[in-house]
Amino acid sequence: MAVVFEDFNFNRQILNAVADAGYTEATPIQQKAIPPILNGQDVMGIAQTGTGKTAAYVLPLIMKLKYAQGEHARALIIAPTRELAMQIEEHIRMFATYTDLRVVTLYGGLGPKQQIETLKKGVDLIVATPGRFMDLYLAGHIQTKPLQVLVLDEADKMMDMGFMPQINRILEVVPRKRQNLLFSATMSDKVHNLAGNFLEFPTLIEVTPQATPAQTVTQVLYKVPGVKTKINLLKYILDHNEVDKLIVFCKTRTAAEDVYKFLVRKFSENEVKVLHANKGQNTRINSINSFKTEEVRILVATDVAARGIDVSNVSHVINFDVPVVIEDYVHRIGRTGRAFQHGEAITFCNPAEEYYINKIQKLIRQTIDVLPLPDDVFVEKPEYEERQAQAREIDMQKRKENPDFKGAFHEKKLANTKEGAEAKKRYKKQLEDNAKRKYFKPKKKR
Known part of the structure; x- marks a missing residue:
């Protein structure tokens, strides 16, 4: 039976905002997370991206805070990237539209002056990236004593990005008596380990098996020799x-720029935008907004931006490069097939x-269908530099799996030694013997 938002103990202001946003039925993570959060319990939510987890904690937070009060924040939400922080702020403003709650978003990439001025006016909720939060706290612009709720969103991404030291420092400066919420894909x-330090007797909510992509996403794989193909x-x-x-997701900024330039030549600058860490903050915001409002239909992005793109009606995700951080695969493809739509x-x-595809398939516990390259696709041999880079990468992977592996270069060098020459002779003789057996088979007796 479908669970609707009227089934929760929300006030009329929240229910009106939910209705305005077009939400009707609660998603599984919302059904399971909202009641314990409203009851004040610590919650650990494992949910793939695109399942509505932001609303799962934002709605009960707004219900708990109710109205503007005092000068200092009573709730703190920590997010790994500025894009995700901005996305969370958007959700808060949407659901708190009929309240007077005040929210401020703190992130790097631009000067802190305006953020400090907003904090001085009084705030109820802070959404922040770890680094900027600590900077403003140490400068004396944030009081943590009134904090009642601490939320860590996309905890796995924060660990991947090396934010553990900042998270530990934040845990040292917030009040001990507080409600903790942790969400991760x-x-x-x-x-x-973080959950062990952070949560007290948490309610564990796992709406799907860990790292399982949405069932509404069709996954396929093409094997290609190199970048030109x-x-x-x-x-x-x-x-x-x-x-x-x-x-289109790329592994590096350089690859993203190259793909972007190709797509601009094929279409136009009006149809394609690129998003990576080298772009200025305003450019990144404009790119996401243009994509959301469908002014552009193609967005080229690196993984840094992947977590902060909450855009409906994304029909396709193309992994131009396979992610090295295998968990990023789940987040990438989670940009499509959102809110029960097919992608x-x-x-x-x-x-x-x-090597990484094999690890991804183990992680998601699924086999990705391999499709043959279409006949009309021109297959080009990679250039020497790319072939060398691939060989070095494969060597590195083999060393990871087998520390005794010496590498292709070592094997080539061995061939020039006396031992290598003897091994080469033995191998050549073996080939000759095999050939003789093949062509001079004894006749069968009648």
């Missing part, structure tokens, strides 16, 4: 599929990336 060892395949997909709204996730994989 995956349950890594680091997140497990990836570009040719990207062109083919855009020419032969109805792509309403697309995010398609397409991954391009070169020989050096197959």
Whole structure:
């Protein structure tokens, strides 16, 4: 039976805001998380991206705070990236529209002057990235004593980005008596350790098995030799599929820029935007807003931006590069198939990336369907530098799995030694013997 928001103990202001936002039925994470949060319990939520987890903690937070009070924040939400922090603020403003609650978002990338002025006016909720929060706290602009609730969102991403020292410092300066909420898409060892330090007798909510992509997302994989073939395949997909709204994920800023330049030549600057850490804050905000409002239909992005893009109706996600942090795969493809809509996730994989694909399949406990390259896609041999880079990467992967592995270079060097020459002779003789057996088989007796 469907659970509607009227079933929760929300006041009329929140229910009106929820109705205005077009929400009707609560998602599984909302059904399970809202009651214990309203009861004041510590909660640990494991939920894939796109399941409505932001609303799962924002709605009960607004209900608990009710109205503006005092000068200092009573709730603190920590997020790993500025994009995600801005997204959370958007949810708060949407659901608190019929209240007088005050929210401020703190993140780096621009001067703190305006953020400090907003804090001085009085605030009820702070949404912040770890670094900027600590900077403003140490400068004396934030009082932590009145804090009643602390939320860590996308905890796994914060661990991946190396924020553990800042998180530990934040835990030292907030009041001991408080409600704690932790949300994560995956349950890594680091997140497990953090939960042990952070939560007290938490209610564990796991709406889907860990790191399982949304069932509404179709996943396929193409194996390609190198980057030029990836570009040719990207062109083919855009020419032969109805792509309403697309995010192309790249591993590095350089790759993102190269793909962006290719797409701009194919379409125009009005249809494509690029998003990575080298872009200025205003450029990044404008890119996301243009994509949201459908002014542009293609967004090229790196993983830094992946967690903060909460955009509906994304029909396709293309992994131009396979992510090295395998948990990022779940977050990438979670940008499509949101809110029960169908989406398609397409991954391009070169020989050096197959190692990570195998690890991703273990993580998500699924096998990704491998499709043959379409006949019309021109397959190009990678250039020497790219082949060398792939060989080095494969060597590094083999060393990870087997510390005794010496590497392809070592094997080549060995061939020039006396031992290598003898081994080469033995191998050559073995090939000759095999050939003789093949061509001079004894006749069968009649």
